[in-house]
Amino acid sequence: MIKVRELEKWFGKLHVLKGIDLDVNPSEVVVIIGASGSGKSTLLRCINFLEKFKKGTVEIDGKVIDKNNEKMKNEMRTHVGMVFQHFNLFPHMTVLQNVIEGPTQVKKISKAKAVEIGKYYLEKVGLSDKEAAYPSMLSGGQKQRVAIARALGMEPSVMLFDEPTSALDPELVGEVLSVMKDLAGEGMTMVVVTHEMGFAREVADRVIYMDDGLIVEEGTPEEIFNNPKVERTQEFLSQIL
Amino acid sequence: MDYNVSVLIEYFPYFIPAAWKTIEVTALGILLGMVLGLLTAFSRLSKNPLFNVPARLYIFMIRGTPLLLQLLFLYFGLRSILNLEAITSAVIALGIHNGAYIAEIFRGAIQSIAVGQMEAARSLGMTYRKAMIRIILPQAFKRAIPPLGNQFIIALKDSSLASAITIKELLLKAQQLASSNYYMMEMLTIAAIFYLFYTSIFTWLFHKIEEKLAVSGSR
Ligand SMILES: Nc1ncnc2c1ncn2[C@@H]1O[C@H](COP(=O)(O)OP(=O)(O)O)[C@@H](O)[C@H]1O
Ligand SMILES: [Mg+2]
Numbered sequence: 001m002i003k004v005r006e007l008e009k010w011f012g013k014l015h016v017l018k019g020i021d022l023d024v025n026p027s028e029v030v031v032i033i034g035a036s037g038s039g040k041s042t043l044l045r046c047i048n049f050l051e052k053f054k055k056g057t058v059e060i061d062g063k064v065i066d067k068n069n070e071k072m073k074n075e076m077r078t079h080v081g082m083v084f085q086h087f088n089l090f091p092h093m094t095v096l097q098n099v100i101e102g103p104t105q106v107k108k109i110s111k112a113k114a115v116e117i118g119k120y121y122l123e124k125v126g127l128s129d130k131e132a133a134y135p136s137m138l139s140g141g142q143k144q145r146v147a148i149a150r151a152l153g154m155e156p157s158v159m160l161f162d163e164p165t166s167a168l169d170p171e172l173v174g175e176v177l178s179v180m181k182d183l184a185g186e187g188m189t190m191v192v193v194t195h196e197m198g199f200a201r202e203v204a205d206r207v208i209y210m211d212d213g214l215i216v217e218e219g220t221p222e223e224i225f226n227n228p229k230v231e232r233t234q235e236f237l238s239q240i241l
Numbered sequence: 242m243d244y245n246v247s248v249l250i251e252y253f254p255y256f257i258p259a260a261w262k263t264i265e266v267t268a269l270g271i272l273l274g275m276v277l278g279l280l281t282a283f284s285r286l287s288k289n290p291l292f293n294v295p296a297r298l299y300i301f302m303i304r305g306t307p308l309l310l311q312l313l314f315l316y317f318g319l320r321s322i323l324n325l326e327a328i329t330s331a332v333i334a335l336g337i338h339n340g341a342y343i344a345e346i347f348r349g350a351i352q353s354i355a356v357g358q359m360e361a362a363r364s365l366g367m368t369y370r371k372a373m374i375r376i377i378l379p380q381a382f383k384r385a386i387p388p389l390g391n392q393f394i395i396a397l398k399d400s401s402l403a404s405a406i407t408i409k410e411l412l413l414k415a416q417q418l419a420s421s422n423y424y425m426m427e428m429l430t431i432a433a434i435f436y437l438f439y440t441s442i443f444t445w446l447f448h449k450i451e452e453k454l455a456v457s458g459s460r
Contacts, residue, residue: 074367074368077366078365080364082361082364086357088358088360088361092380101365105365105367106365106371150361150365
């Protein structure tokens with residue numbers, strides 16, 4: 001589904017990703033953990049080419065994406081949903097408009113059909129009653145659930161989540177995680193950057209620990225949380241748990 | 242000094258053609274300024290030096306010199322080459338002048354929209370162009386409205402400089418009438434009343450637009 005090979009990324013002189021190899025299989029939930037600044041967001045953003053990178057390849061759904069081919073990248077992004085830490089909802093559109101924007105404008109689906117799809121996903125995230133609301137009228141948790149519905153509206157084959165609950169008040173984290181849990185249960189392929197270790201333990205098929213631009217260790221949640229082999233992973237976990 | 246109020250009423254009708262002239266120069270100047278401003282804003286934001294260098298140069302030169310100089314330059318300075326009519330010169334000068342300021346207003350508004358908006362749009366598969374049109378510009382326009390309103394009022398007042406190139410707008414009319422009837426204060430008062438009337442309308446109009454936009458949507 002996703003195949004990243006020897007990915008290297010610099011921000012100017014700063015070497016942020018130092019050779020990442022990552023495979024994500026269909027219906028797999030991969031959780032990426034690691035200290036702030038270790039390159040987790042950058043990795044996610046390289047996967048859908050929001051960030052340019054110097055070396056390495058990214059293959060999605062069996063196609064190696066040509067970084068100079070805008071058309072190919074746009075096409076690829078219609079299959080790769082992304083959820084951001086700060087939601088990035090379109091403030092000038094209602095909730096439903098947010099969700100149907102991609103389907104109508106990018107996939108050129110008819111308005112009527114898109115509305116049907118939009119309503120379906122809004123129901124899925126439990127926000128049917130908010131379809132006419134503007135984002136500014138929603139709580140953080142509701143905003144993030146709309147953002148998830150917006151990404152799902154494109155009917156992607158994989159979803160990337162970049163710390164989807166980090167900007168939320170603690171009491172709102174649960175509703176977003178529960179939507180994500182349901183999604184995982186339905187077999188959605190997911191790559192999730194998060195500090196929610198409970199979620200990682202419960203939902204992840206595989207946990208990846210990143211440090212300083214490298215994947216230091218990966219394994220099942222039991223392997224990573226119960227007996228991490230690498231010292232750096234142990235240190236990180238002892239700080240966070 | 243005597244101030245004759247009845248003169249105000251008596252001479253008021255004489256100003257009406259000049260009042261139209263002021264509106265004509267202002268409206269056409271703003272229209273041209275908007276077109277130039279938008280084009281320049283995009284050129285200025287382009288990464289291609291072929292676009293952004295001319296845009297920078299244009300903004301630099303126009304903002305760095307007085308409008309009066311620009312007017313005189315276009316009308317008298319380039320007379321031997323262009324031989325433009327006074328009204329054409331006035332509209333073009335005002336348009337070019339305002340274009341530079343409007344470009345900066347649009348650029349600022351576009352840049353003030355968080356990068357996350359562009360990223361969210363691109364992550365849905367939108368092209369840069371589509372994301373600009375559907376996501377960034379509607380938000381940017383909204384943000385540009387208060388400074389645009391300001392700029393339009395400045396343009397209105399600046400249209401008085403066209404008097405220097407023989408355009409019979411409000412200020413020149415006032416001066417000309419005063420030179421024959423010696424009611425300088427009264428003539429200037431009438432012109433001032435017209436300007437205040439226009440600026441009030443502009444202010445009111447922009448207020449309405451802002452209110453309307455505030456209702457539809459957030460921020
Ligand atoms: N746009 C950028 N320009 C320059 N440096 C950046 C940029 N984005 C991220 N970085 C740097 O890259 C490193 C990795 O950042 P990031 O991927 O956001 O880490 P994480 O998501 O793991 O916290 C950090 O040192 C960060 O400061
Ligand atoms: Mg991050």
